[in-house]
Amino acid sequence: MKILVVEDNPVIGKQLVEFLNAQRWTVDLATTGELAISLCQQEIFDIVLLDLNLPGIDGLAVCQAIKHKAERNTPVLMLTARDAFEDKAKGFATGADDYLTKPYDLREVALRCQALTRRQDLLRSNTLQIGELTLHTADRTAFRHSQPLKLTQTGFIILKTLMEAYPEAVSRRVLMHNIWGDDIPDSDALKSHMYSLRNVVDKPFDKALIKTILNLGFKLDIS
Amino acid sequence: MISGIKKRVFKQLTLFTIITSLLFLAFTWVIAFVVEDEVIYAVLNNEASYVQQTYKTTQKLPNARADFISIHQDQTSLPIAVQNQLKINERSKEFFTDDGHHFHIIKLKFYDHTSALLLADVPHLLVVSRMSKQLMLLFTIVFICCLLLAIFFAYWISILSVKPIVNLAKEISDANDVQQPVQLANYPDEIGFLASTLQSNMNDLRTTLRREKHFTRDVSHELRTPLTIIANELQLLNSQMQEHTNVNRMHEALNDINNTISVLFALARAESLQSEIIDLTAIFEQVVMDLYQEIEQRKIVLDMSLFEKAQAMGNQTLTKLLLNNLLTNALRYSTEHTIQITLTEKHFIIANAFEDSLFTVPTDHLLSSGIRSEKSTGLGHGLFLSQRIAENMGWKLTLHTDNNTFAITLYFK
Numbered sequence: 001m002k003i004l005v006v007e008d009n010p011v012i013g014k015q016l017v018e019f020l021n022a023q024r025w026t027v028d029l030a031t032t033g034e035l036a037i038s039l040c041q042q043e044i045f046d047i048v049l050l051d052l053n054l055p056g057i058d059g060l061a062v063c064q065a066i067k068h069k070a071e072r073n074t075p076v077l078m079l080t081a082r083d084a085f086e087d088k089a090k091g092f093a094t095g096a097d098d099y100l101t102k103p104y105d106l107r108e109v110a111l112r113c114q115a116l117t118r119r120q121d122l123l124r125s126n127t128l129q130i131g132e133l134t135l136h137t138a139d140r141t142a143f144r145h146s147q148p149l150k151l152t153q154t155g156f157i158i159l160k161t162l163m164e165a166y167p168e169a170v171s172r173r174v175l176m177h178n179i180w181g182d183d184i185p186d187s188d189a190l191k192s193h194m195y196s197l198r199n200v201v202d203k204p205f206d207k208a209l210i211k212t213i214l215n216l217g218f219k220l221d222i223s
Numbered sequence: 224m225i226s227g228i229k230k231r232v233f234k235q236l237t238l239f240t241i242i243t244s245l246l247f248l249a250f251t252w253v254i255a256f257v258v259e260d261e262v263i264y265a266v267l268n269n270e271a272s273y274v275q276q277t278y279k280t281t282q283k284l285p286n287a288r289a290d291f292i293s294i295h296q297d298q299t300s301l302p303i304a305v306q307n308q309l310k311i312n313e314r315s316k317e318f319f320t321d322d323g324h325h326f327h328i329i330k331l332k333f334y335d336h337t338s339a340l341l342l343a344d345v346p347h348l349l350v351v352s353r354m355s356k357q358l359m360l361l362f363t364i365v366f367i368c369c370l371l372l373a374i375f376f377a378y379w380i381s382i383l384s385v386k387p388i389v390n391l392a393k394e395i396s397d398a399n400d401v402q403q404p405v406q407l408a409n410y411p412d413e414i415g416f417l418a419s420t421l422q423s424n425m426n427d428l429r430t431t432l433r434r435e436k437h438f439t440r441d442v443s444h445e446l447r448t449p450l451t452i453i454a455n456e457l458q459l460l461n462s463q464m465q466e467h468t469n470v471n472r473m474h475e476a477l478n479d480i481n482n483t484i485s486v487l488f489a490l491a492r493a494e495s496l497q498s499e500i501i502d503l504t505a506i507f508e509q510v511v512m513d514l515y516q517e518i519e520q521r522k523i524v525l526d527m528s529l530f531e532k533a534q535a536m537g538n539q540t541l542t543k544l545l546l547n548n549l550l551t552n553a554l555r556y557s558t559e560h561t562i563q564i565t566l567t568e569k570h571f572i573i574a575n576a577f578e579d580s581l582f583t584v585p586t587d588h589l590l591s592s593g594i595r596s597e598k599s600t601g602l603g604h605g606l607f608l609s610q611r612i613a614e615n616m617g618w619k620l621t622l623h624t625d626n627n628t629f630a631i632t633l634y635f636k
Contacts, residue, residue: 015455081447103451
């Protein structure tokens with residue numbers, strides 16, 4: 001993955017580069033908005049990590065320029081100390097794909113980068129890939145270790161939701177909303193669907209990938 | 224609101240005019256009858272003095288000069304209907320009969336202490352009663368004309384009198400861009416004073432809000448940038464040193480500072496004052512899932528009883544911070560591996576075991592700023608801030624200790 005970090009603070013910039021390099025990703029650092037815009041026009045990045053408080057051109061204007069001028073729709077993750085609702089709303093309005101307030105956990109930055117590229121990949125190829133799991137949204141098929149999984153329609157929705165949210169957990173309420181909308185039946189219905197899904201995704205294999213979180217939700221455990 | 228004031232003034236003016244007109248109509252009607260009666264009595268009194276004068280001269284009762292007046296020595300010669308009425312009330316001076324007669328009677332006293340009765344049958348003199356239909360029609364026509372005129376004037380006056388207020392309200396309602404200063408028109412009267420006061424107060428308020436926004440944004444940036452550097456450095460250190468205890472402690476302290484800063488900023492911002500109906504169960508579930516890793520690391524079991532759809536009036540951001548504070552507190556200070564959590568429609572209870580011997584501070588004092596138990600390694604602001612958040616949303620937070628159990632109850636609005 002190729003990442004552009006736009007950060008005027010030299011220490012934070014260096015820390016981000018060091019951490020992201022350790023993930024074996026290629027990282028470029030731009031300390032001004034002008035440089036970031038120019039780099040985005042010359043090169044293709046998978047993700048731009050953008051600070052909002054920049055000297056010269058403000059981060060919001062940089063985001064707008066990247067989204068309008070770059071040939072490719074590069075996902076932008078805003079990293080900023082501005083945490084007021086109004087600032088977040090402005091950020092998303094100018095085209096940000098995600099927003100993380102300082103001080104952030106570097107591991108979360110990495111996870112969000114993965115999630116954003118996954119979302120981008122899904123838009124381009126209709127395919128989600130998490131560890132051993134592969135899911136094709138176009139023909140609604142799923143595989144684990146290239147072995148096809150015979151999923152019901154509801155099972156497919158649950159697995160897709162879990163894969164899209166990975167590594168975050170998904171609450172029962174969100175899953176039920178994705179499956180049944182506002183017409184939610186009792187929670188036993190979800191229980192039986194989860195049982196069927198586990199029979200298909202986990203039972204025939206050595207390791208269980210679907211993990212229950214404190215009876216509140218589920219997550220994929222790929223590690 | 225604007226049309227409401229105009230309508231109210233218009234209605235009140237019209238109603239006032241109708242009531243005044245009706246009162247005058249009734250008063251005029253009464254005056255007409257009184258004048259009619261007074262005319263009849265004047266005629267009768269004139270005839271009475273003629274009779275008394277003649278009797279004094281001739282010692283005989285004369286014949287009445289008008290054909291509708293008759294003179295009677297006593298009641299026996301009066302018409303039967305009049306006699307019957309006098310039997311009922313001897314002092315009556317005016318009688319109506321069923322056959323259309325209307326009598327007025329006067330008792331005459333002469334110089335020789337004798338008396339007589341002067342009776343007048345006056346239906347032809349009752350001008351008002353006879354013309355009542357025509358008069359009523361005339362009154363009605365005049366009343367309708369006056370009413371229409373009154374409605375027109377009421378409408379006109381309501382527009383004129385309310386116009387400055389309506390204009391002022393419109394100007395204020397249009398000045399909804401909080402970034403721009405308010406500029407209201409000049410009015411020559413009391414409205415002008417009101418407008419200039421409003422303008423000055425609104426501009427002061429907007430300036431203060433802008434200053435607050437800039438201040439919190441600047442402070443947020445200045446505080447969070449070095450915290451980010453420390454957090455990142457600890458993260459990088461941790462990945463190199465493999466879970467070092469000292470680094471973990473620094474991480475914990477950093478999380479405390481971050482949490483405190485987030486709560487303080489949330490409380491300081493005007494946006495936190497906005498309340499709505501929030502889904503407490505969903506927010507708490509999210510808080511638990513956010514803290515899932517810490518729960519697992521500490522090997523804590525949450526014994527939860529959550530009402531499926533607990534809702535309350537509050538602020539989403541503040542509620543999440545509050546529940547996060549309470550759960551983090553319980554996770555950190557529980558001396559056993561189970562935390563009891565109950566969420567009902569009315570309240571939220573979180574209870575954990577604690578070491579009684581380390582609890583040197585009275586329970587009530589824990590809600591004060593900077594107060595903490597001996598075991599606590601935090602800043603001593605966690606519960607104080609939690610209480611402030613609760614108060615901000617009109618909720619109530621209480622502490623309770625019993626048999627080595629520390630319980631916090633949160634009552635929703």
